[in-house]
Amino acid sequence: MSTTPEEEVRATFEEWFRDSSAKDLDAAMSKIADDAVSYEHGIPLVYTGVPAIREVCREGFELMTGDFRWDIPDLQVIVRGDIAVTWGLNHMRAQEPGGRTVESWSRGTRVFQKIDGEWKMIHQHVSYPFDPATGQARTDLRPEPAGAQQFL
Numbered sequence: 239m240s241t242t243p244e245e246e247v248r249a250t251f252e253e254w255f256r257d258s259s260a261k262d263l264d265a266a267m268s269k270i271a272d273d274a275v276s277y278e279h280g281i282p283l284v285y286t287g288v289p290a291i292r293e294v295c296r297e298g299f300e301l302m303t304g305d306f307r308w309d310i311p312d313l314q315v316i317v318r319g320d321i322a323v324t325w326g327l328n329h330m331r332a333q334e335p336g337g338r339t340v341e342s343w344s345r346g347t348r349v350f351q352k353i354d355g356e357w358k359m360i361h362q363h364v365s366y367p368f369d370p371a372t373g374q375a376r377t378d379l380r381p382e383p384a385g386a387q388q389f390l
Contacts, residue, residue, distance in 0.1 A: 243317040247324065247350060250315060252358045256297055259307050261299040267292050271351065271358040279344065280374075294297055304333025310346065312381075320352040328364060341367075342377050 241249070250269055267288055276285045278294055285291045299306065310370035325347040333336050349361040366375040371383035 243322065243352075244315045247315050247317060247322045247357050248313065250350070251310065251324070254305070255309050258299075259305075261306060263296055263299060264293065264320055266295060267268070269357070271353060271360045274358070274360050274362070276362040278362075279366060301334070302332035303335045304337065306330075306332040322350040322352075322357060324348045330331065343380055344377075 253265060254356055257269075270291055272287070272288055274288065274291060275311060276291050277283060277295070278285055280294070280323040281318050285294055294346045309322075309331045310328055313324060313326040316323050325345075329341075331339065331342070333342045344364050344366050347363045348359050350357045351360045352358075366377050367379060368375050
């Protein structure tokens with residue numbers, strides 16, 4: 239049974255989620271193109287190439303001493319030829335040193351290219367919304383239930 243390109247991209251994410259939960263840095267990095275550019279949450283904001291992206295991921299894995307999971311419940315995928323664009327809300331759950339469990343939601347957009355028969359991430363943009371009154375990132379926000387909207 240053959241799979242569609244969209245199913246292949248979704249399968250790549252499922253592997254990525256499992257690899258990250260296992261804190262298997264080599265497996266997680268295998269889904270990233272050599273010259274990928276990632277816009278991350280932290281300073282310096284832009285990470286270019288696998289070594290730089292690997293380092294920020296390594297730091298994240300090491301920061302969380304216990305269970306770590308992430309997924310994208312509302313993952314959207316569009317594939318055109320050898321390019322795929324994905325987006326959705328990143329849901330992270332982790333255990334910090336001392337046992338405290340943390341949960342966060344952020345926004346994520348990723349672009350993949352099929353390289354040598356495999357989907358590889360060539361660009362990522364992750365960000366937290368911010369409070370315009372204070373300029374501070376809002377890491378405490380949660381998505382509204384389906385169909386609910388908040389207006390100021």
